[in-house]
Amino acid sequence: MSKSTQVIGTRLKRIDARGKTTGETKFLTDIKVDNMLHAAPVFSHVASGHLLGIDTSVVENDPNFVAFFSAKDIPGENQVGVIFEDQPLIVHDVVRYVGDSVGILVAKTAESAQRLSKLVMVNIEPSPPIFTINDSRDCVDNFIHETNLACEHQVKRGDLDNAFKGADHIIEARFETPLQEHYYLEPQACIAQVTSEGGIDILGSIQCPFYVQKAVSKALAIPFSKIRVEQAPTGGAFGGKEDIPSETCTRAALAALILKRPIKMVYERTTDVQLTSKRHPFQMHYKVGVSNSGKLLAAEILLEENAGAYATLSSVVSYRSAMQAMGPYVIDNISVESKSYYTNLPPTGAFRGFGSPQAAFGHERMMDVIAAKLEMDPLELRLQNILKVDSSTLTGHHLKSSVGAEETLLTAASACDWEHRESNRDGRWKTGWGVSLIHYGNCLGAAGWFMDGSGAKIKLHRDGSISVAFGLIEMGQGALTIVQQMTAEALGVEPSRITVLPTDTEQVPDSGPAVASRNVVMTGNAIRDAANKLLPILREAAAELMQCDLKEIVIENGVVSNVRNNETLGFSELTNYLYLSNRPMDVLGWWHVPELNYDPALGIGEAYFTYSYATHIARVKVDTLTGVVKVDKIWASHDVGRAINPAGLEAQIEGGTVQGIGWALTEDFRVEDGKVLTDNLTTYLLPTAMDVGEIESILVEDPESEGPWGAKGIGEPAIIPTAAAIANAVSNALGTSITHIPIKPEYILEMAGD
Numbered sequence: 001m002s003k004s005t006q007v008i009g010t011r012l013k014r015i016d017a018r019g020k021t022t023g024e025t026k027f028l029t030d031i032k033v034d035n036m037l038h039a040a041p042v043f044s045h046v047a048s049g050h051l052l053g054i055d056t057s058v059v060e061n062d063p064n065f066v067a068f069f070s071a072k073d074i075p076g077e078n079q080v081g082v083i084f085e086d087q088p089l090i091v092h093d094v095v096r097y098v099g100d101s102v103g104i105l106v107a108k109t110a111e112s113a114q115r116l117s118k119l120v121m122v123n124i125e126p127s128p129p130i131f132t133i134n135d136s137r138d139c140v141d142n143f144i145h146e147t148n149l150a151c152e153h154q155v156k157r158g159d160l161d162n163a164f165k166g167a168d169h170i171i172e173a174r175f176e177t178p179l180q181e182h183y184y185l186e187p188q189a190c191i192a193q194v195t196s197e198g199g200i201d202i203l204g205s206i207q208c209p210f211y212v213q214k215a216v217s218k219a220l221a222i223p224f225s226k227i228r229v230e231q232a233p234t235g236g237a238f239g240g241k242e243d244i245p246s247e248t249c250t251r252a253a254l255a256a257l258i259l260k261r262p263i264k265m266v267y268e269r270t271t272d273v274q275l276t277s278k279r280h281p282f283q284m285h286y287k288v289g290v291s292n293s294g295k296l297l298a299a300e301i302l303l304e305e306n307a308g309a310y311a312t313l314s315s316v317v318s319y320r321s322a323m324q325a326m327g328p329y330v331i332d333n334i335s336v337e338s339k340s341y342y343t344n345l346p347p348t349g350a351f352r353g354f355g356s357p358q359a360a361f362g363h364e365r366m367m368d369v370i371a372a373k374l375e376m377d378p379l380e381l382r383l384q385n386i387l388k389v390d391s392s393t394l395t396g397h398h399l400k401s402s403v404g405a406e407e408t409l410l411t412a413a414s415a416c417d418w419e420h421r422e423s424n425r426d427g428r429w430k431t432g433w434g435v436s437l438i439h440y441g442n443c444l445g446a447a448g449w450f451m452d453g454s455g456a457k458i459k460l461h462r463d464g465s466i467s468v469a470f471g472l473i474e475m476g477q478g479a480l481t482i483v484q485q486m487t488a489e490a491l492g493v494e495p496s497r498i499t500v501l502p503t504d505t506e507q508v509p510d511s512g513p514a515v516a517s518r519n520v521v522m523t524g525n526a527i528r529d530a531a532n533k534l535l536p537i538l539r540e541a542a543a544e545l546m547q548c549d550l551k552e553i554v555i556e557n558g559v560v561s562n563v564r565n566n567e568t569l570g571f572s573e574l575t576n577y578l579y580l581s582n583r584p585m586d587v588l589g590w591w592h593v594p595e596l597n598y599d600p601a602l603g604i605g606e607a608y609f610t611y612s613y614a615t616h617i618a619r620v621k622v623d624t625l626t627g628v629v630k631v632d633k634i635w636a637s638h639d640v641g642r643a644i645n646p647a648g649l650e651a652q653i654e655g656g657t658v659q660g661i662g663w664a665l666t667e668d669f670r671v672e673d674g675k676v677l678t679d680n681l682t683t684y685l686l687p688t689a690m691d692v693g694e695i696e697s698i699l700v701e702d703p704e705s706e707g708p709w710g711a712k713g714i715g716e717p718a719i720i721p722t723a724a725a726i727a728n729a730v731s732n733a734l735g736t737s738i739t740h741i742p743i744k745p746e747y748i749l750e751m752a753g754d
Helices: 017-022 110-117 133-138 160-165 209-220 244-259 269-275 314-323 356-374 378-385 405-416 446-451 479-491 519-546 571-580 646-666 722-734 745-753
Strands: 037-043 049-055 065-069 101-107 121-126 149-157 169-177 189-194 200-204 227-231 263-266 282-290 296-308 334-342 429-441 453-460 466-470 498-500 553-556 559-562 567-570 586-592 611-623 629-639 694-700
Touching (some): 037 110, 037 244, 037 269, 049 101, 065 244, 101 244, 110 263, 133 296, 133 334, 149 314, 160 296, 189 244, 200 244, 209 227, 209 244, 244 263, 296 314, 314 334, 314 356, 314 446, 356 429, 356 722, 378 405, 405 429, 405 611, 405 629, 405 694, 466 479, 479 519, 519 553, 519 559, 519 567, 559 571, 611 722, 611 745, 629 646, 629 722, 646 694, 646 722, 722 745
Parallel strands (some): 037 263, 200 227, 296 334, 466 498, 629 694
Antiparallel strands (some): 037 101, 149 334, 169 282, 189 200, 189 263, 282 296, 453 466, 553 559, 559 567, 611 629
C-alpha cells in the first residue's frame, strides 16, 4: 500500500512561479516557428446586414501581402458553434455583429497583417440591428436567426398558486447586471502548422484543447487522429478562452493547410475586446412569497439573458442560472424561467461563474429586500432558510453530505463581528454592511453529464522520476501545482519527483472543457484511478525484489519499506527493477461524474452531483459628495470540501473577489451601435490595488465523498457572491435599494439625492 505523504493540505509553492515571474516562460508572442507567416482577422464593422462582396485589391500589391481566405476556401463544414450550430467559421452571407469574421488575411509580418487587414474593403448592406433583450424578445419578424430565442431552461416544482395564497407577504423586485470583459493579460493567440502526414498541429493560448480539435476537424474535414492540439502557457482566460479559440485556431489552421506554412495569429487588444465573448447581461424579475417569520414559501423568477449574435455557451449559462436562481435556501414551491435572446452585440459566452454571479446578484439582493420588508436581520433571514444536510435544493436535490453553507455564513459573521457591526448614515461618508450567500454546482451538471469525464496519464521512469499528463489545463489558477501535489499524495512520493506535462490531445483522451471548477475534482479522481492501477504493480515488484509478502510493502515519502523487518529501498531502485523486469510503467486514469437523477422537462432533481458554498460579507464606505464607493474589507468564507493547497485556494478567493469588485463598481462596458467604446484600459476600468481593500479568506472544510480527498471546486465560487455583497452593503449605507451594477458614482449621486 501507499501511505499519505501529507502533501495534501500543504502550502506548496507554485511550480510555474519562477518562470512566470522572471520572464523565462515563453508565451505565444515569444514563440517563433521557421518559415512562419502571420494572420489577422478581417471582420464586419456593421452590426447587422448582408455581405455583398469583399475587395482585396487595395492590399494585394503590398510587398508584405501573402493571401486572403474567405468562406469559399473552407474545405469542410463552415460551422464553429460550440453547442448549437448557429455560427459560421467565416460569414458568407449574413453578418450579425461588429466583429463577425468575413475572412483571414495572411502577411509576412504581424504588423503588416494587422495593418492590411484593416484596409480590406468589406461591402455590407446594413439592416436594422437589435441590441436589447426587450427588443429581441418582442420582435415579430426579421429575426437574427430562425428565432431570436437562443435557448431556455426552467424549474417547475410544488404548488405555486396555493403557496402564494398562503404567504403573509408577496414581495417583488427587478434587477439588472451588465456585460463584463474578461481582460485576460494575454490576448487570443495560436500557431497552426501542417504536419508531414497532412495533419494539423496547433499550439494555442486555450482553455479547451478538445473543443479546438473538434472545430478544426469539422471545418477542414480532417480526422481527429491527424489533429494535435497543445496548450501553450496561457496568460489568463476566465472563460474567455473556452469558445473563442475554436474560431481563431481553426481560421489559422485553414490558412496553414492551404499555404503549407506555419501561421501565427495574435489579436491586438482592441480587436480582442471587440470580437470575443463577454459575460451575459441579465435582467431579472423576482416575486417571492414569505411568512411573517421569514420562511420562504414560494418564488416566481424570470431570468432573461442577452446572448449576443451567437449562442456559444448561452445554453450552459441559462441552465446554471436557472438551477441556482433562488440560492442555497429551502423553498418547496418555485417557478424559474431562464431565457437567452439573440442580439446584434458581440456573443456572450463563458465567464467565471457561468451565470451564477448574475443569479446570485438577483437572489441575494432579493433576500435583503425581503429582510428590509420584514425588518429582519439579513443574516437571520438567511439562517432561517439555509440548506443543511437532509434538506433539498430548489430543484429538489436531497442533500446527504458536504453542505457547508451554514458554516460559511457563521464563520464569516464571526470573523467580522456581524452582531456588533456599526453602520453610519450620517455625514458625507456613509458606512454599510452586506452579506451574500451562494451555492455552486460542481462540474457540468445534468445538462452536460455525457461529457463530464476526465483523464490523467501517469508514467514512471526508470530513474524514479514521474511524468503526469492531464486533460484539463493551467491558465493561471495553479493547476500544475495541484496536479503535482495530488499525484505525489496518491503514489506516496515526494512532489519533487513529478513533472506535469503541458496539456496535449495526443497524451490523454477527450477530458471535456477546463471550466465549471472541474480541475481538482476531475483530475484528482483520475489521478487516484491511475494510482490505484499502478500501486499493485509497484507493490508486486517490491515484494518480489525484497522477497516478502505484498501486504508488508509500504510506499511513503518516496521510500519503499518492508514493515516486517524494516528493510527499505529507494523509489528509483524500485522503478529501475520495474523497467528491468518488463512491467508496465504507465497507466491511464479516468473518472466520470456519477449518474444524476434529473428531469430536464421540469428542471427537477440532481442538477449537479455536489455543491460548493460561500459567504462574502462586505463593509463599504460611500462618499455621497463624489459618489465613490470604497470597499473597506471583504470577509470571504468558502466551503472547499478539503483544502488541497490552502495557499492556492486563498489566491483563488482573492482573485475572484477582486474580479467581482470590478464587475460591481468600476467595469462599465460600453457599446454604441454594436461598436465597443471601452476597448482599452483607459476606458475600461479594472480595479487596482487601491480599489480592492482588505480580503480575509476563510476556508471551511466539509469533505465531499465523491471528491478527491474530499475536495470540491473553488475557481468560480470565488467571484459569485462578491457583487451582491457589495450592492447589499451600499444599499445598507444609503437606505435605498441598489437594483443594478456597476454602481458608478453617477448612480450613487442619484440614489443619495433621492
